[in-house]
Amino acid sequence: MIKEHAPVLVILVPLLSAVLVPLVGMLRNRFCWHVAFAATHVSFLLSGLLLFRVQTNGKISYRLGGWEPPWGIEYVIDELNSFVLVTIAFIGFLATLYARKSVVAEIEPVRIPAFYSIFLLFLAGLLGIVITGDIFNLYVFLEISSLAGYALIAASRKREALLASYNYLILGTIAATFILIGIGYLYMVTGSLNMADLRERLPALYHSKVVLTAFAFFSVGISLKLALFPLHVWLPNAYTYAPSVVSAVMAATATKVGAYVLFRIMFTVFRVEFDLEVVSITSILLVLSSAAIILGSVLAIAQTNIKRMLAYSSVGQIGYIVLGASIVNETAMTGSLVHILNHALMKGTLFFIAGCVLYRTGIEDIAGLRGMGRRMPFSMAAFTVAGLSMAGVPLTVGFVSKWYLALGALRADLWYLVPVILVSSLLTAVYFGRIIESIYFGRAEDGHSSGSLSRERMHEAPTGMLVPALLLAVLCLVFGISASTTVGYAEAAARLLLGGR
């Protein structure tokens, strides 16, 4: 039963728990976390099961309510989305583990049940986007996760968070509207909302003005959603002022889902031939993503706030993911897809640690990290590993992604992209290297904490926050040392998207 209905249960469990949480909250505030934890745990296990089944038996198609596609809603789990699904469910699970202590410190107690409820809605929305094979259903889930996302950012105690959330709300709504318009146009000319069905019907209409317009709306809407330069302006503030756990989850999953939607629309709903020959969207994306990679890193160097720096670095990393898709060959696409997981691991670690530091010391500035290596050795070790990984040091996950992207660029005869990747690696090495140096060699200044004496003593973050961060940091190494598994999944997904290019 569970095996058969796993595709829908992955979504339903967090969705229904989102309703359950406020009810439990009426009884006991602290039980909310237990419900959320159980829900994300189940969701993660189910997504793992789905990945396993797809790897052994191939594509799964699940008909919601037994209605036949293309009329009913179909959930399709293939090599691409099973991989993304596990990534999101895993990060969601770890974030819930992390949230227990972090949320108490950063959110008003009365709002905690509501927070967990919205948090689960947010995850359910993301998982839904990934799993569905129906383009309108995708929009519904997109709105669920977006609306929940605005609320999560605003849940912070900081006043700036309200403005950041409002900004994101305006731009996010524009994006969602664009996507909806795109869906509407496609429906208008094809009469179908099922992705597989659209794929069959669209080629005859590729030169129709309506389809071209629809594609334009999709591209801009999705680029806004995934914060592709220059449509990234909502992102830095949102990540900076959101509660730590929210920043971590958003950076690690939400933009990735945006990238996933982009790939789905570009390569599944439309075909590669359309992207290359009819609209040449790939060359536009190539330029934008290269700009994102370089400028994201440059802007990150200029930041003084830890989370804002990480946010700008995310802008650059999103550039990597899009770059791989716009090179349009299997090697680069593999790099791009494996980077969805790898970046989730790295950025998750970094935001988790930023939250740990905030929890223990109240420090938000990079300058405050001076000498922190003695005080929070485990946290800082995790930060160092993730930082080195961001810079692409070999035997970490960052290297694996960049290797495939650069090799893909060479194989497509786009050698000038290699310097883009390498220069951004260097810039990343600069901004992380500076921090790592001050963590271990900087002398702590007084005034940031209660007393200079306490700064020399070890005072780690609570175990519940440290364990998820350390786990992610260890995975940064594990999947960097033995990348065959993750690359294998990504390769299968790339083959699916590009069909042997």
Added chain:
Amino acid sequence: MEPLQSAIPLYVVSVSLAASLLIACSRKAPNLREFWTVGAACLKFVLVLSLIPPIVRGHIIECPLFTVLPGLAMHFRVDALGIGFAATASLLWILTSFYSISYMRSLREHAQTRYFTCFAIALSAATGVAFSGNLFTTFVFYEIITLCTFPLVAHKESAEALRGARRYIVYLLGTSIAFQLFAILLAYHAAGTLDFRNGGIFPASVSAAYLAIVFMLFVAGIAKAAVMPFHSWLPAAMVAPTPVSALLHAVAVVKTGVFVIFKVILQIFGVDTLMRIGAGIPLAYVASFTILAASVIALRKDNLKARLAYSTVSQLSYIVLGAALLSPSSIIGGFAQIILHAFGKITLFFAAGAIYVATHRTEISQLDGVGRQMPFTMGAFAVGAFSMIGIPPFGGFLSKWYIAIGTLEASALPILLVIALSTILNACYFMPIVYRAFFRSPLPETDSHHTPGHDSSPSVRRRIHEAPALMVIPLVLTALATVVFFFMPSLVLDLAKIVSADALGGRLR
């Protein structure tokens, strides 16, 4: 001959890695901590020695580790070139360990645990480079060396030390990412493999222009070899404690650089390919320029370690020159220089450290008469200097001799002149130091304001006042070794001839 399978290369690398963990855990017990260092160093050397006989018989030792990605694997393959480097580094680590212990304790340095931990990791990574069977493995260990020596260079944690360390890491990491990784990608793209193979990996279909670009990127990306203009990290790294300068910046780090250049020239491109694209001679001229320019700069340095640093820059380029000339003798000479320069230069650095510990002096102009006070140290210094210049009966003569013959084989006569000129320059910047130390009378006390709190009344200064024995014995041993190498050249040349024969496909004389 067929390759042998063995796990010993892995043990060699992991001995010092395991030691670094034990060292880090023995923070509270300094004697135990030092025991781990010395124990690991001795064990490592014994393990390396056990690999030498099969290699001299002509075998190659394979030790595959694990696959990172399809096409990228961590893999050890030990050949004559690698074992020569590994044996040198591990033997000198034993001596440096004793020297370090004494140096750090005499000066009551802080953060000694971090120091010895990083040192052990650096040695692991150096042997990792020596044993690596493909460029990816080399690159991994190359980067590990850079990262784990940063804390050693920044050891003092003063503003100056951090500035030097920053320049160090920016140069080494920057060039390795921007150029070396680029070159590796291009090589993999063209050849489909990164395995070291005698004769090179590139198929004949790859165009000469492509290969020339890859070659230039490699040379620029291996900044550890300190070929100009990528040399200025080395003088900057001299802010490190002297044992670090001695082992890492005369042996492990810089030799890793030239070793990788050797590997790239002989086993990625191959002699024939480089001949075809004509890339050897231009590199030889770049190396010649570095040899001369660095010597001229060394002349002008009054700080002893700075002069030694520029001398290192100059001497390293001999090795690059040896490889770039692509002739049988020059390869022998380059390989011999890897080993012989290591022994000579470490003697000089050890002596500089001993002088600092005993007298707190760092400038050459303060060294008048120091030879009477520290006869063993300065005697060894003189031996090291003679070896650097290349005078018989000291080891350095061997490598210069073979490189000089190599210039004739490659019919590159101007480079023979460079070698001659450089020998004169070497003498010009080393002999004054020896002269001052032995033939000038000691400076009056008022001049030595650089020696705060050090008891040195005239009566004391005329007596022998050496650094601690644990520092003096290693430097005397390394000085003796340079003489031994001259009289027993087969120690070096047996391996060197295998390297040369492998590289040229058995076409040795």
